[in-house]
Amino acid sequence: MYMKKLGTAVLSIILFISIAVAQPQPRTHTLDKIAAVVGSSIILQSDIELKYASYLAQGNAPNPDIKCQILQSLLTQKLLAQQAVIDSVDVKDDEVDADVDRRMRGMIQRAGGQDRLEQFLGRSVIQYKDEIRPDIKEGLVAQKMQQKITTDVNTTPEDVKKFFGKINKDSLPVVNKEVEVGEIQFNPKLNNAEKDAYRKKAEDLLKRVKNGEDFGALARLYSQDPGSAPEGGDLGFNDRSTFVKEFSAWAFKLKAGEYSPVFESDFGFHFLQVIERRGEQVHVRHILIVPATTQASLDRAKAKADSVYDQMVHNKYIDFSTAAAYYSDNKDTKYNGGMMLNADNVETRTTYIPTDRLDPQVALTTDTMKVGSISKPQLFTGSDGKKSYKILYLKSTTNAHKINLLQDYPKIKEYATNNKIDRTVSEWFQKRRKETFIKIDPEYQGCPTLRGWSTPVTTAEVKP
Secondary structure (H helix, E strand, O other), rough: OOOOOHHHHHHHHHHOOOOOHHHOOOOOOOOOEEEEEEEEEEEHHHHHHHHHHHHOHHHHHHHHHHHHHHHHHHHHHHHHHHHHOOOOOOOOOHHHHHHHHHHHHHHHHHHHHHHHHHHOOOOOOOHHHHHHHHHHHHHHHHHHHHHOOOOOOOOOOHHHHHHHHHHOOOHHHOOOOOEEOOOOOOOOOOOHHHHHHHHHHHHHHHHHHHHOOOOHHHHHOOOOOOOOHHHHHHHOOOOOOOOHHHHHHHHHHOOOEEEOOOEOOOOEEEEEEEEEEOEEEEEEEEEEEOOOOOOOHHHHHHHHHHHHHHHHHHHOOOOHHHHHHHHOOOOOHHHHEEEEHHHHHHHOOOOOHHHHOOOHHHHHOOOOOOOOOEEEOEEOOHHHHHHHEEEEEEEEEEEEEEEEEHHHHHHHHHHHHHHHHHHHHHHHHHHHHHHHEEEEOOOOOOOOHHOOOOOOOOOOHOOO
């Protein structure tokens, strides 16, 4: 339990910073009493209610205690932001704009389009972005200030040993079996002759649209984009970063009402119509025709995979990582020497993956492989139903065991570092709270997480 709890104080500092814009809720002015005063800043009850409503909107069960955590996160954010002013810590406007845009894209996607989001908000996206921008900026400044506080934290091998030595040996967690696996993926590719039928189908649909048939009706019948076809091909408002480059080029080149020609992207053959343009956002609808994989294209992919396998295993012309960089069609792994990353721990870019988190097809294959061996090309089916051939490389295997310094030093160092960061931040807050006037509304005085936050009232301050 000790190791699982590491870093919880640090995480709680920013736990609710992003919740306010995760699911938008209209502000109410009937609850705008002052919930807390932090130095020269105030926290309104409506700020807490807004974040709590967003917490509920994400599907969480009602829990009034969450409001205590929300207030604690706001208090810590205010303290960090005020110290940031003293230390001249700031964020650039383009950083704030990028974060606001990123959050808005997520909200638009969850709402099912910009129009629906604006209906839900009761205001335009532009208005809402202006409203949340100050909060987003303060949150980013707070995060940057926290990073400054912990920038000098360094964990030495001696620190790791001391940290590990303090853990009750009976409570040491068991590490599941882990493997390091590399892959080279070969996607089937259609030749021009095989593509022609699909291109022609898209061109025929474009001709029908231009001849007066209803775009939306044709999109619902024929478009193979599962996300937009039920909406008549409508993608709503989006910025350039939302689309692949071929799509974006036409979407931001055309005027309202104009159609693009049929063009090809990694998804298939499209054509689109621009409905409206608002600054750097464009409202479009499209129809997508996806070419079907042919047996001939699969055979070509297998032939290429067999050739690369021979170059690595039989002829020794090339090593696995170089072959992955040259030949793999998987952009997520080819630039990492073909090595898969642990999707549950992307930030550390660790290649150690618990076997129960592997793709079942990969786990089944690697289970029979020896460390250092390379598998023959095999046909795999992805979660999207697409087929490809893969060559796998088993770099290492670590059997299930109780965590120990010899086998798990990187993991233990990470725990030790988080613990040190946690203590550093906690010490900073203890000191800062004593130097800052903090007053908390009686409604929150009983919150366990807020004990010790309020500035003590001196005798001279108490009225007779």
